[in-house]
Amino acid sequence: MAPRTCVLCEKAKAILKRPKTGQQICKDCFFYVFETEVHNTITQSKLFSPGDRVAIGASGGKDSTVLAYVLKTLNERYNYGLNLFLLSIDEGITGYRDDSLETVKRNQQQYDMPLKILSYDELYGWTMDAIVSQVGRKNNCTFCGVFRRQALDRGAAQLNVDHIVTGHNADDIAETVLMNIMRGDIARLGRCTSICTQGEDTIKRSKPFKYAYEKEIVMYAYFKKLDYFSTECIYSPDAYRGHARTFLKDLEAARPSAIIDIIHSGEAFEVSEEVKAAQKAQQTCKRCGYMSSNDLCKACTLLEGLERGMATSGITDRARKKMDAEGPAPENLRTIPFFRPPTGQPAVAIEAPS
């Protein structure tokens, strides 16, 4: 087969078929259109203002590694005026997170960005390894998800950052839309497609890769020879998400636009006022000060269950009632440090790239 020529510059050899458009393009044009589309997503959604302090939620995986590289590139090319930070959460998973954190530390050097690592151990007094040894492998993802979300916010507050960007890509968002439809979770359906959320906390979260296909992110990392870590979490048994992903990949194989089509259908669900009203009003956790819709935030509830040896009390209402019946939380219960939203100066020293 004769080499095909790039449809954009009509000069160089095409190396990629774009899943979104079917266009055949060369390496340089691919870098340019990929970066420019992310730039357009950022400017059209007015994600940033000059002087913003922005933390990139960095796992060492492909998406956040490419995001850090592209944001650094765009920040310089278009003078966004952003102060960029890498923020990593150490869940305490031997053989998984310790290796991926090494990747993040190399990224810190390669991209010349300050890095903050916050561990479950220092925040909650429990590593995921310890949690799994107590709760087994059934509900561990519930603990990890709740703890990670709060840890990111707390890490951001310590960096005095009020905006976290994550590497969620178009495939991830389409997958979440499918899962919310299958669960009938209409309230989440509207929210999960929005590029920026400020819902339950003071710290803004956004997804500059909302319209970026996973295939292009991986190809970008490959052709740029970016250093990323790729191993499945050893505790991740999220079979439901796994099936949604397989289903989505099969759909994409049959029709590449399926991913964007699903995102658009998620966006088309207008969440009615009644549904919104049914969501509980926000307050702060009485124990740790974090945003919560109950007296205790989810992390404090889960932590109390772990500490009192009744780990499922944070998972089901019945188990919660059983724990409450055993009496109030003991005086000396381990708790999460009080949460202070970002204001003024950075509260901690951060590792500057050397």
Place this chain on the structure above:
Amino acid sequence: MSLGIRIEFGGGLELLFCNEKKHKITIPVSVPKDNDTKVSSDSSKELKPADVNYLIHHLRDHLLKERVELFMENGTVRPGILVLINDTDWELEGEGDYQLKDNDEIVFISTLHGG
């Protein structure tokens, strides 16, 4: 007559292949049309020039160490695995029908592992 093919695995796929990213393999110039990789050379099977489809079966039968379902599905690579032929998206090269040449480099990258 045989072809030397350079193979590279990425994105976590190497874990299925002894955790080695790079491999060098040799396959026959002509191979059975049904991609059977275990026949003797004097078999009377119908032949075709070696292509990427055959290569995928060869990797499964001779190099893969575990969990075939993470590599192959319906006679080809599983959706979500990207393939590059000499640093070009295989979708531009005829995918599985691409006819292999001596010293070609084929890269397989999983997109399914972690973000």
